[in-house]
Amino acid sequence: MTARYLEVVRAGALTTVQDLGRSGHAHLGVARAGALDEPAHRLANRLVGNPEHAATLETTVNGCAVRAGCPLLAAVTGAPCPVRVDGRPAAWGAPVYVPSGAVLELGRVTAGLRAYLALAGGVRSTPVLGSRSTDLLSGLGPGPLRDGERLPVGEPYGTPAAVDAAPCPGPPTELVVPLIPGPRADWFSPNALRILAAGGYTVSPASNRIGLRTEGPALPRARDGELPSEGMVLGAVQVPPDGRPVIFLADHPTTGGYPVIGVASQDSLAPAAQAAPGTPVRFVPVSRSGARAATAATAARCAASSSAAGDPAAR
């Protein structure tokens, strides 16, 4: 059997290997990691016939270029960007055939931040604690891609579905974040939730895979000091001493001592991954039951689009 691989021609600003992340190791200080725009990652995999847990490449703003070391079927999703094969325009959001030796290039995004490149068979870097994901905070998994590096690609899982195009939500012009208040909302003065909901925030350029930082009014505290360190969840909106809320993303620390005023709905994390610096952010306090109903509705929509995109598991 000939080796299946790709060679990195242009690594781009920050391109990492991502799958659905690590579970069950938070008590040892290991975050979940995994694709920040998970629906885009899952869709890219479906388009090339992979199971959704296969590893893809997550690019940041200026894409990447890879040379196929063997014939590859690829798909690009997430932030819209020009796709080229040996310089010729190719489809975004649909399967693309890349002959052996050809260069597949993802150009600069035209909106959003992160594009996902899936290859039939998946990127087969060595798994660490059950995942191939790069965790930038913990330094786990493969490092960010470097020019000239070779990455192994697995054997294709099967014939991918015949699809012309797949539905993808566009990057947000305003990031709306449904927020369930607590567990430490009482550490803030009573008007802090009103300030959050008033929408005076924008995405800070200091944001990364660890957290989406914001610029805007400082949230006034009712209590000073730090909490004894406590466990942190994905989507926690932590407020450091400067008062500007930070939404914890996939590579977040597992424990922390700054109070969490609320938790962002899981549905808002994919749009958060695509919200470019300067995008307005509006937090909308919601009830726990309201948030669950919204998540269930999204899951139903995804299931519908999954069968539209020919999920191999559904065939």
Add this chain to the structure above:
Amino acid sequence: MTAPRPLLVGAHALLLELPTEEATEALHAELLRRRAAGELPPVREIVPGARTVLLDGLAEPEALADELTRSAVPPLPPREGSVVEIPVRYDGPDLSEVAALWQVPPDALPRVLDGIEFRVAFTGFAPGFGYLSGLPARYHTPRRATPRTSVPAGSVGLAGPYAGVYPRSSPGGWQIVGTTDATLWDPAREPAALLAPGAQVRFTRVGP
């Protein structure tokens, strides 16, 4: 024993808050026991903190919150089992300063630390970094006023009520009193972390 105070976290997590470190340790041990015995609903993560235990990935956190706050936590059973021994060279750059804060001669500091039975209260900061509780109050140590930009892997440090060992080189503000060659974290090893929450730990002096 007092029942934990439940705080709901988002749609699918529950934070249980306790008044003391001992109660936190007892609840954590009880939750691990219940999970192993199949007496806990499916949960993705059980993450202890200094005065809390977080349960993340629950289908119905409200139901578990109700149940857990109605039942008292059994007291912690007597500690048994193995003690993780960490060989330490007491050669850290902050040793004299810490000894002065403790009002002991510098050559007495290794004896003090070797004599303490530590326990991993919780982790964080980096994979495999355990916050080791057990320092008597008179040996609590403030962080350095200016954190170092780089602390070498294996550095043994003190901060507030905790001791800890840096699994890898990183910036840090802990007062460094020694060094170990023990590998705190190796993802290729099973288990990857030398120190997991609840583990008992002792430092043993090596070298001069």
